[in-house]
Amino acid sequence: xxxxxxxxxxxxxxxxxxxxxxxxxxxxxxxxxxxxxxxxxxxxxxxxxxxxxxxxxxxxxxxxxxxxxxxxxxxxxxxxxxxxxxxxxxxxxxxxxxxxxxxxxxxxxxxxxx
Amino acid sequence: xxxxxxxxxxxxxxxxxxxxxxxxxxxxxxxxxxxxxxxxxxxxxxxxxxxxxxxxxxxxxxxxxxxxxxxxxxxxxxxxxxxxxxxxxxxxxxxxxxxxxxxxxxxxxxxxxx
Numbered sequence: 001x002x003x004x005x006x007x008x009x010x011x012x013x014x015x016x017x018x019x020x021x022x023x024x025x026x027x028x029x030x031x032x033x034x035x036x037x038x039x040x041x042x043x044x045x046x047x048x049x050x051x052x053x054x055x056x057x058x059x060x061x062x063x064x065x066x067x068x069x070x071x072x073x074x075x076x077x078x079x080x081x082x083x084x085x086x087x088x089x090x091x092x093x094x095x096x097x098x099x100x101x102x103x104x105x106x107x108x109x110x111x112x113x114x
Numbered sequence: 115x116x117x118x119x120x121x122x123x124x125x126x127x128x129x130x131x132x133x134x135x136x137x138x139x140x141x142x143x144x145x146x147x148x149x150x151x152x153x154x155x156x157x158x159x160x161x162x163x164x165x166x167x168x169x170x171x172x173x174x175x176x177x178x179x180x181x182x183x184x185x186x187x188x189x190x191x192x193x194x195x196x197x198x199x200x201x202x203x204x205x206x207x208x209x210x211x212x213x214x215x216x217x218x219x220x221x222x223x224x225x226x227x228x
Contacts, residue, residue, distance in 0.1 A: 004157075033215065040122060042203050042218030043158065056215055090157050092216075103148075103216065105157035 004106035006091050012112045013081050021076040021109045023091030030095070031055075032074040033103065034066060037088040049074055078111075086113045122201060124223045133191040133226075137204030137219045142185060144206035148216065149178060149189045153200045161189070161202075191224075199226045 005024045013019050025032050031050045035043035045058035049068035063079040072093070078085055088110050092103040127133045139147065145166045150158035164171045164178045164187075171178050177190040187204050201223050205216040 035216075042205075042221050043216075045215035045217070048215065058215060092157075104160070105150075107155070107157045 004091055004093050004104050006089075006106035006109050008109060009107070010110045010112075012114060015081055015083060015113055017081050018077065018079045019081060019111060021078075021089050021091075021111070023074045023076070023093075023106060025072045025074065025091075025093035026104045028095060029093035029104070030072050031093060032068055032072065033092045033094075034074070034076045035090040035092065036060075037090055037108070039087070043090055046076070081113045083113050086111060122221045122223045124225060126225045126227060127194050128227050129194060129196060131194055133189075133194045133198070133224060135189045135191075135202050135222045135224065137187040137189075137222075139185050139187055139204065139206045139219070140217070141206060141208050142182070144208050144217075146207040147178070147180060147187055148205045148207075149176075149187075150203045150205060150218075151198075151200045152203060152221075158203060194224075194226050196226045196228060199224055 004026050007022045023032060033048040034046040036046055037043040046060050046064055047057040047066055048055045049066060052068045065077045067075045076089060088108040090105050090108045092105045094103045125135060148163040149161040151161050152158045162173045162176050162178050164180050169180055175192045179188045191198055201221045203221045204219045207216050
């Protein structure tokens with residue numbers, strides 16, 4: 001069984017640009033969440049997708065958007081990048097919306113905005 | 115890889131000793147708690163979880179204790195090994211409307227001295 005895979009692993013962008021990060025969920029998982037982890041902090045919830053629809057959102061502006069595809073893979077898009085968007089972006093998948101089996105995290109994409 | 119948690123509280127223990135990592139959570143409505151381990155350059159790795167209707171749960175070398183009266187969670191690691199060196203996060207889940215997000219604590223760095 002494969003785990004959660006994210007791409008790319010590292011990325012450097014210029015302020016004002018747009019970026020797309022990708023995530024392949026663990027096999028059989030239909031729920032995916034995205035988190036932002038700034039250096040020295042715990043991950044912060046961005047949003048969650050269940051069966052291709054956004055199911056919940058954290059305190060992030062609309063320029064953070066996402067998609068979930070029929071195969072349950074997912075994308076995180078960030079427009080008009082700001083320096084403070086520099087962080088590790090983590091994708092997590094789970095079997096069910098209210099899973100109590102824990103959430104499987106990928107290794108993340110390290111985004112640097114210059 | 116990237117260093118996670120450069121300025122986190124640090125717990126330093128000798129190899130073979132028991133470790134206790136503490137966490138205070140914020141919401142008495144949280145129904146589910148998880149401990150994660152995060153090594154440098156990797157995403158959070160599930161260690162153990164506990165539901166709010168339990169006080170204690172044991173895994174292999176790890177025990178989680180939940181004290182709902184004071185909203186406190188602890189992770190006990192028996193016979194700590196060098197491979198246990200990492201940043202540890204507690205996370206809580208609140209089943210509020212429309213969100214099943216995890217809220218992470220600020221993390222504790224565990225350093226195991228040989």
